[in-house]
Amino acid sequence: MRHAYLAPLLAAGLAACQSPTASTEATSPVRPYHEPYRPQFHFSPKENWMNDPNGLVYENGTYHLFFQFNPTAPVAGNIHWGHATSADLVHWQQQPTALAPDSLGLIFSGSAVLDAQNTSGLGQPGRPPLVALYTSHSEAREKAGRQDVENQSLAYSLDHGQTWQKYAHNPVLLNQGSRDFRDPKVRWYAPGDKWLLALSAHDHIEFYSSKNLLNWTKESAFGRGLGAHGGVWECPDLLEVPDAQGKPHDVLIVNMNPGGPNSGSATQYFVGAFDGKQFRATLPGTHWLGYGPDNYAGVTWSNLPAGSAPTLIGWMSNWNYGQQVPTTPWRSAMTVPRTLALRPGAQGELLLASQPIAGLSRLYEQVLNLTNVAVAGRYDLGQHLKNPTGRLRLKFTVPQAQNWSLILSNAAKEQVVVGYDQARNAYYFDRSKSGNVNFAPGKGFAQVAYAPRLAAGPTQEIILLVDAASAELFADGGVTCMTGIFFPSQPLTGLVLQASAPLTLPSVELAAMKSLWPK
Numbered sequence: 001m002r003h004a005y006l007a008p009l010l011a012a013g014l015a016a017c018q019s020p021t022a023s024t025e026a027t028s029p030v031r032p033y034h035e036p037y038r039p040q041f042h043f044s045p046k047e048n049w050m051n052d053p054n055g056l057v058y059e060n061g062t063y064h065l066f067f068q069f070n071p072t073a074p075v076a077g078n079i080h081w082g083h084a085t086s087a088d089l090v091h092w093q094q095q096p097t098a099l100a101p102d103s104l105g106l107i108f109s110g111s112a113v114l115d116a117q118n119t120s121g122l123g124q125p126g127r128p129p130l131v132a133l134y135t136s137h138s139e140a141r142e143k144a145g146r147q148d149v150e151n152q153s154l155a156y157s158l159d160h161g162q163t164w165q166k167y168a169h170n171p172v173l174l175n176q177g178s179r180d181f182r183d184p185k186v187r188w189y190a191p192g193d194k195w196l197l198a199l200s201a202h203d204h205i206e207f208y209s210s211k212n213l214l215n216w217t218k219e220s221a222f223g224r225g226l227g228a229h230g231g232v233w234e235c236p237d238l239l240e241v242p243d244a245q246g247k248p249h250d251v252l253i254v255n256m257n258p259g260g261p262n263s264g265s266a267t268q269y270f271v272g273a274f275d276g277k278q279f280r281a282t283l284p285g286t287h288w289l290g291y292g293p294d295n296y297a298g299v300t301w302s303n304l305p306a307g308s309a310p311t312l313i314g315w316m317s318n319w320n321y322g323q324q325v326p327t328t329p330w331r332s333a334m335t336v337p338r339t340l341a342l343r344p345g346a347q348g349e350l351l352l353a354s355q356p357i358a359g360l361s362r363l364y365e366q367v368l369n370l371t372n373v374a375v376a377g378r379y380d381l382g383q384h385l386k387n388p389t390g391r392l393r394l395k396f397t398v399p400q401a402q403n404w405s406l407i408l409s410n411a412a413k414e415q416v417v418v419g420y421d422q423a424r425n426a427y428y429f430d431r432s433k434s435g436n437v438n439f440a441p442g443k444g445f446a447q448v449a450y451a452p453r454l455a456a457g458p459t460q461e462i463i464l465l466v467d468a469a470s471a472e473l474f475a476d477g478g479v480t481c482m483t484g485i486f487f488p489s490q491p492l493t494g495l496v497l498q499a500s501a502p503l504t505l506p507s508v509e510l511a512a513m514k515s516l517w518p519k
């Protein structure tokens with residue numbers, strides 16, 4: 001995003017924090033991680049502002065999740081890299097903040113890799129470095145109206161990511177003349193025996209290569225006039241994704257703000273071929289990783305254990321209103337991590353499909369498997385949850401296309417509805433009556449989001465994950481996804497399935513989700 005946004009939003013965000021509700025909550029004796037709206041199985045920082053996931057790397061048994069973090073306020077600004085670690089991508093522990101702003105600027109988004117061969121020379125014998133590439137964003141240059149506000153810098157760690165040193169000769173990649181020039185995503189490109197870096201440059205992605213992570217050579221540019229251009233291109237990721245036969249294809253993920261399919265921030269992708277220099281899209285048109293309002297800046301982990309599927313995590317919010325959401329003392333959570341695969345769409349074309357990571361099953365409790373569930377108008381699924389918490393995982397199949405809706409509700413008659421509209425051949429996410437929808441006037445929070453059904457065949461497979469303040473829909477094996485957040489006055493513990501015509505569901509799996517936090 002353009003960062004002239006900071007001043008007005010900073011003011012609005014601070015005002016929101018000082019609202020009567022916020023200050024009451026701040027003085028109430030609620031324990032950390034048990035505040036109203038606190039996600040119970042998604043990562044969120046203990047306090048203050050978070051946006052994009054950064055520096056996603058697995059090493060030495062640990063998954064690292066760095067993130068855009070303001071350690072001093074619950075709004076964007078003063079951006080550091082926060083840090084969290086996990087042994088399983090499910091349980092997270094926040095760590096000391098990893099990178100702080102310096103004379104080159106704020107620490108904007110970027111990535112991290114294990115430099116196993118010590119190509120950078122920054123390691124020591126027996127201690128290969130973790131190397132992070134990030135954007136130094138200079139507020140001084142921004143104020144001076146300069147173009148070269150954003151340059152790429154490097155930091156490295158010799159203790160498995162616990163502490164980081166900035167490279168002495170930063171920046172390593174100088175601005176090439178674009179005001180938006182950021183979010184380096186690095187990977188090893190084995191066929192060329194070189195590092196490859198994807199970088200966003202306003203309306204296109206630039207690729208650079210390097211033998212040592214320090215000196216970068218421009219290879220090519222991609223994307224002007226292709227895909228969606230309703231906003232600034234940000235946070236790219238070029239990766240290999242397997243199809244159903246296990247054959248890898250090159251996929252370029254491009255985040256964009258604003259201009260998403262349901263307004264604001266969203267993630268598009270291109271399926272194509274990378275020849276070591278240049279990426280070419282083979283699938284024409286515009287394609288969205290998610291159609292809901294709240295999955296942004298998603299990128300994937302590097303150096304995953306052999307045999308792992310590519311795994312992505314996104315920021316579960318939207319720049320439209322992210323700095324005004326009514327949570328305190330933190331703002332924003334990440335999505336659940338998702339594995340990526342290519343799956344056929346209605347015309348047999350390969351689409352990028354997301355699925356929640358399998359490891360989430362560790363959190364299931366009260367697991368229920370129902371067969372041949374007859375829905376005559378309304379079926380109360382919630383009756384099966386003994387102690388409804390508002391956190392659940394639901395999976396079911398619908399044998400033929402027809403209208404259905406899932407209604408999450410509470411005693412205050414607030415509701416979130418996720419459903420399928422046959423006339424539109426679209427899934428939808430409706431939070432218009434979900435409680436507090438007015439914290440960001442004019443930002444479209446209450447509008448209904450639609451997502452086209454992209455798969456062929458009558459049978460729909462639906463997975464829904466619901467946490468205290470979010471729902472994530474994975475439809476048809478994840479080729480159509482929607483993620484949205486909400487702020488009801490009390491937890492949404494009711495769960496009803498409605499259908500306009502009689503419907504029999506061959507299988508329904510329902511599980512409550514355990515909290516990551518002790519009671």
Ligand code: FRU
Pocket residue numbers: 001002051052068079108109135182183234235297
């Ligand atoms: C995306 C983004 C990035 C930038 C970061 C700043 O949400 O705007 O392009 O590096 O956030 O926090």
